[in-house]
Amino acid sequence: MTRIADTIAATLHAHGIRHAFGMPGGEVVTLIDGLEAAGIRFHLARHETAAAIMAAGASVTTATPGLLVVTVGPGLANAVNGIADAAQEHVPLVVISGIVDRPTRARYTHQVIDHAALLRPLVKASFEVEPESAGPTMARALALALAEPMGPVHLDLSPAVAAMPDPAPQVVAPPAVLRPRIGPQDLAIATLAQRLSQARRPLILAGLEAAQRGAGPALLRLAETLGAPVVTTYKAKGLVPEDHALALGGAGLSPLADAVLLRLFGQADLLLFVGYDPIEMRLGWLDPVSDPERIIEVTAAPADHAMHQAGLRLLADPAAAVAALAQVVVPGKTWPEGEPAVARAQLMERFAAPADWGPHAIVETLNQTVEDGDLVTVDAGAHRILLSQKWVARRPLSLLQSAGFCTMAGALPLAIGAQVADPARRVVAVMGDGGLEMGIGELATLRDLGLPVTIVLFQDRSLALIALKQDAAGLAPHGVALGQTDFATVAIGFGGHGRTVGNVADLRAELAAARGRDRFTLIACRFDADAYHQAF
Secondary structure (H helix, E strand, O other), X not given: OOEHHHHHHHHHHHOOOOEEEEOOOHHHHHHHHHHHHHOOEEEEOOXXXXXXXXXXXXXXXXXXXXXXXXXXXXXXXXOHHHHHHHHHHOOOEEEEEEOOOHHHHOOOOOOOOOHHHHHOOOOOOEEEOOHHHHHHHHHHHHHHHHOOOOOOEEEEEOHHHHHXXXXXXXXXXXXXXXXXXXXXXXXXXXHHHHHHHHOOOEEEEEOHHHHHOOOHHHHHHHHHHHOOOEEEEHHHOOOOOOOOOOEEEEEOOOHHHHHHHHHHHHHOOEEEEEOOOHHHOOHHHOOOOOOHHHEEEEEOOOOOOOOOOOOEEEEOOXXXXXXXXXXXXXXOOOOOOOHHHHHHHHHHHHOOOOOOOOHHHHHHHHHHHOOOOOEEXXXXXXXXXXXXXXXXXXXXXXXXEOOOOOOOOOHHHHHHHHHHHXXXXXXXXXXXXXHHHHOXXXXXXHHHXXXXXXXXXXXXXXXXXXXXXXXXXXXXXXXXXXXXXXXHHHHHHOOOEEEEEOOHHHHHHHHHHHOOOOOOEEEEEEOOHHHHOOOO
């Protein structure tokens, strides 16, 4: 007998999904059984928001939709933060929630809320799965999740429908897609190439869409041909290897960095925005230049914002468009005063380590010890801003973070999802003590899944970023102090390896030892929150 749950699972499997994350409840047990039978492994998380972010980590790693399974009412409500994160991070997340069976729904109130109404601001669509159309409904939801800009979709599934024999099983696989590639002979490319070739101070700003589309190699060729420096958002770090002379790193959160970069933007006579969504930026980037005619935007799906206006927009795949432009632009002498090199030197000077130990030294140690094939995730907080500025990314999508929604406690579930999807890859999660305490239960998920994730904890006993904002406003530090948790002992209690360090030599040794373990490692790096003073 093919159940409705089996048809749903087979359709998900046909779309490349191999992992589901969530918290089971009685309303979804048949679905979970169907997923396992179809070859989709269900992974138990300790909280539904963490499960949603795990699904996001798996999605980025596999380039397939993420799958979140939650139960009725409180299960779905718990997941709201993770679903909102997926919406603002453009993750194609499929959310399947259990729901009370239809015959009793109008009479029964226990745990019953309007799921679709709850999620309406966050998802691209919400459906209830009906027996006659389970496969096509699932396929439609997947297509919506994957349509640019990608995002979450939601489906309600009642236990009776899930267990019901499918009257006409129909597994809908994704279609083969042929995409015409824009070429150098295209008139639009010729128009853009002429503008770029005439520029004497061109500058490129690239974002997540460019990274997702694999635009990096073509973007580097174009930048080298034009002599144009490249700035990225934090999520697009590594699109151009950041040890390249034209790479100016990430932007958007650090006043120290933004002062340098926005000055350069003001000097540029042409700005090429490639796959850029300003949701990753902050208020200082509302209008990076005053004249929209200096901005050319290349995107397949224009972002919904009013942070700036572009004088010219090319609607095309960023990778294909940039590759075509690189073939036809005419090289010339650009930036004759060498301003980009000066800006790069200023950035390096401003973020140099001021002491032998502290947040700067921790990031520099990670730069020296984390290998090119490794994946790093980072949580929200002061440490994220500093790491995103000092971290030298050489490959795109090798540093994962919540940059649009900036939710706390995201680094660990991102790391778990990525490690589950790619067990051979080393994954390092960088967190603050506030974020880890918020989601500390997921250490048990690490243990139960047997994942050798390395957690590097910035333990400053403070919500340091908020404390800095209070200080900048001339306010006293209320509600930001944290007690000193013995995280090393906590990690051991959860079945991992834990160690507290206070110098670079010990940190380096612990990072090296973590590579040889088959269980998770937590390295608590203790320093005083004052080390963040004027750090970014």
